Amino acid sequence: MPNPFDPPGASSDKPRLSRRELLRGAALMPMAGALAACATPAGKAPAQSAAPVATSAANPFGVAADRPLEVWIFDGGFGHAYAKDIHQPLFATKYPKVEIKHNSTKEITKVLQPRFAGGNPPDVIDNSGAGAMDMGALAQDGQLQDLGPLLDAPSWDDPGTKVRDTLDPAVIDFGTYDGKFHVVGYVNYIHGIWYSQKVFRDNGWQVPKTWDEFVALCETIKKSGKMAPFTYAGKHPQYLYEPLMTMAAKIGGKEVLVNLDNLEDGAWTAEPMRQSAAAWAEIGAKYLMEGTAGLDHVQTQTAQNKYKVAMLPSGSWLENEQKTTTPADFEYGMFPIPDFTSSDKLPYGTLHSRPGETFLVPAKAANPQAGMEYLRAMLSKKAAGDFSELVRTVSVVKGAGEGRPLSPGAKSATEALAAAGENTVYFRWRNWYAQLHDEAVAATGELMSGGLTPEKYLERLQKKADEIKGDSSIKKYRR
Structure with missing residues (x-):
């Protein structure tokens, strides 16, 4: 996906x-005017909506x-x-x-x-x-x-x-x-970092609750030589900008994401965004599975099923999507984005849902x-x-x-969501402004491959957000 x-x-x-x-x-x-004008192709009349029949409690819309x-x-x-x-x-x-x-x-x-x-x-x-x-x-x-x-x-x-x-x-x-x-x-949708509970249990690896523990775990896995520590759908970098957004919200609070949605001045270059981008850029530089940039979601997820990589970011659809390649005893699990520091505005267990x-x-x-x-x-x-x-x-x-x-992955995600309680975050710019999503996809890929510094990455996205904000033809939404 x-x-x-x-x-x-x-x-x-x-x-x-x-x-x-x-x-x-x-x-x-x-096809000029596709959505703007809804032009009708020659010789083809627009469909006419059905005249409703009498409504009732059993048929409230008159089908x-x-x-x-x-x-x-x-x-x-x-x-x-x-x-x-x-x-x-x-x-x-x-x-x-x-x-x-x-x-x-x-x-x-x-x-x-x-x-x-x-x-x-x-x-x-x-x-x-x-x-x-x-x-x-x-x-x-x-x-x-x-x-x-x-x-x-x-x-x-x-x-x-x-x-x-x-x-x-x-x-x-x-x-x-x-x-x-x-x-x-x-x-x-419940987002987090997905892993094999069997692999972690067999190797004595513990689910990290802090960023330092996460980086240390990546180092331990890398040195073990058994598999790569981390991957993501390299051809679809939105898989990686999701945990980046979630971490920024943990660091600076829900308003970090609200400001992005509302196209506020300087929202992308805010300090929580910079800290999160720098943290994930380090993972990209040191701990990615070889060849990640050229692989899609199915290839990276299948690599995990083949025990070639330990962790990847995804959502609660993952288990079903991989049902044909997952070993019977794989036992999917999911954990939330670890605390960046003890000063995070949002507590451990905060989820993007x-x-x-x-x-x-x-x-x-x-x-x-x-x-x-x-x-x-x-x-x-x-x-x-x-x-x-x-x-x-x-x-x-x-x-x-x-x-x-409940399957193991669904159970793990459901329990994580229950534990999060009110500490859930989300962002809507991805659906409100498709051009910003496209820019974020391209820029995140470059960030993770070392083509952009965290600062240049965020400056690029701020520029795109500013362009959208200044474009009177684009409907603006707020929350």
Whole structure:
């Protein structure tokens, strides 16, 4: 999963097309006006939304009994079988005559952005992965259905409980753009450093709680000659900027990340960011697995499964993504970013956690009523629980995993999240400003390979943030 903030599977080194590039005259595809104007291709009329039928508690959006529903699922670390085997059969129990057109792809933007340009997008999209469409631009262009009615609809399980009351509150925060709820994050991503509990136990290696202990552990592993200490998805450096951001927040407090999101002057060059960048640059210089820069997420993760490297940063999708290559006794574990010093503003155990695997209903979908109802079915306790068990992860639906067996990695991540309590951090610039994400990906790769000093790295990202801040064509968001 080359994007640790929207799950696994797609490549990030592809052109993006968003209203922002178009407004700057830098469109990267031959389809002028793709999101900005939603021009209709010759001879092809835009799809017309279905006229709703009578609504009721059982059918709150007025889903027509016989109008088809087109679903697109990102085929990444969670695959797409869960949609066919869990969500769609559940939807069909209430709407057996609705033909569900199931599709999957690793290339969401490449495949579906032309559909938005043509005015005929599908009804439900899992907009995830490194190739996800720019949600900030989609929201700015009015391309997303207002899902506020979904939050206030009766839950699939209990007509007396609203959907909003079944969800982790962070789902609503992350899915809201300019006061409207547009996007449903389905998975509770839990980020940390992943390792084999068996390997650590067999070698007497202890989980580090301080940065000095982490560096000492890297040195011990390196000197053992058994494996490399550390790696990350070198072709997708966002895997490394995630722990860098988390460490900066630990050092300086949550406001470090809030300032980045809000494009505050000097946010990138602040001292906590400099300390974190310098610390990770040292790991890049001394302890990376040989060849890391040329490897993708699957290659580095598989190297870990083959006991060639001890530790790597990832999220709670990792265990499922690697299920075909992981030895039976590997026993995945995850630990939080260690304390940098005893003066950190946030305590040991602080985690980067946020809703991910983001689903949306396009505003110009042919059947948005069924699209919203599909999401309501997905957010049932049974559907979310079955999903969590199948793909070894944690859903955003409250209590969905109760009483279900947890794999070692899911158990480790779940326990870490419980221990973190209120000490969780997140950042939103990655989804709000795609150009800043792209710049951070490229710059982080150079930082870790020694091509940029920590100071030059942060100056480069501050420059890009300042450019975005000064660009009136780009919608600005705050938190």
